Amino acid sequence: MPDDAALDALIxxxxxxxxATRYARAIDRRDQDLLRSVxxxxxIDDHGVVFCDSAALFIAQQPEIMAPFAITAHYLCNQSYRIDGDKADGELYFIAYHRTDAPGSSHSIVSGRYLDNYEKREGNWKITHRRLVWDSFITLPAAPEDMAQLAALGVMGSAADDRSYDALPLMRRGQ
Known part of the structure; x- marks a missing residue:
């Protein structure tokens, strides 16, 4: 039987x-309320030269930051956490896909790591400081035939009008 400390660490x-997954969903669905909840x-959010300021300003600037992209998909990979009472540190590897629309459609894939500091306040864990380490960046043209094939597959992902809102009623905007 696990001891209380081990159980608390697991929780x-x-x-x-x-x-972490709420952050990815919030960014990809353009859900500022959900993003605010993390x-x-x-x-502070430090995306390097892309952005470095308060998280509140980062959230407020999301419509402008994300405007060039028809779709984004943030994938979380390895996640390591160390917890000390009501403070924690985390290193999260990510791969993020970004597609722009015509004319000049492109696919950009970046990877790196989120270096996060967290605090548990009033019973809730949230980010206090996020720093990014960028490990790779690649941009490729989006071939018209690839986009046609993607459209032929059926429902494509999007932002605020994503199919997930109809299919997953327990995961409404902001939640």
């Missing part, structure tokens, strides 16, 4: 994993 790690009010 905290699961809460941090949930936080940061403490005084948090």
């Amino acid at each position: 905290a790690k699961e809460a941090l994993r949930d936080l 940061y403490h009010d005084d948090a």
Whole structure:
């Protein structure tokens, strides 16, 4: 039988994993309320030269930052967490796909790591400081025949009008 400390660590790690997936969903669905739920009010987001300021400003600028992209998909890979009471650190590997529309459609794939500091306040884990390490970047033209094949497959992903809102009623915007 696990001791209380081991159980608390397991619960905290699961809460941090949930936080990570909510961030990815919020970015890809352009859901500012959900994005706000992953940061403490005084948090800092450091995306390097792309953005480095308060998380509140990062959230407010999302419509402008994401405007060039028809679709994005953020994938989380390896996740390592260390917990010390109500503070935690995490290193999360990511791959992020970005597609722009015609004219000049392109696919951009970036990878790197989120270096996160977290705090549990009022019973909720949230990010206090996020720093990015960029490991790779590649851009390729989006061939018209590839886009036609993608459209032929059926429903494609999108942002605020994504099919997931109809298919997953328990995962409404902001939640």
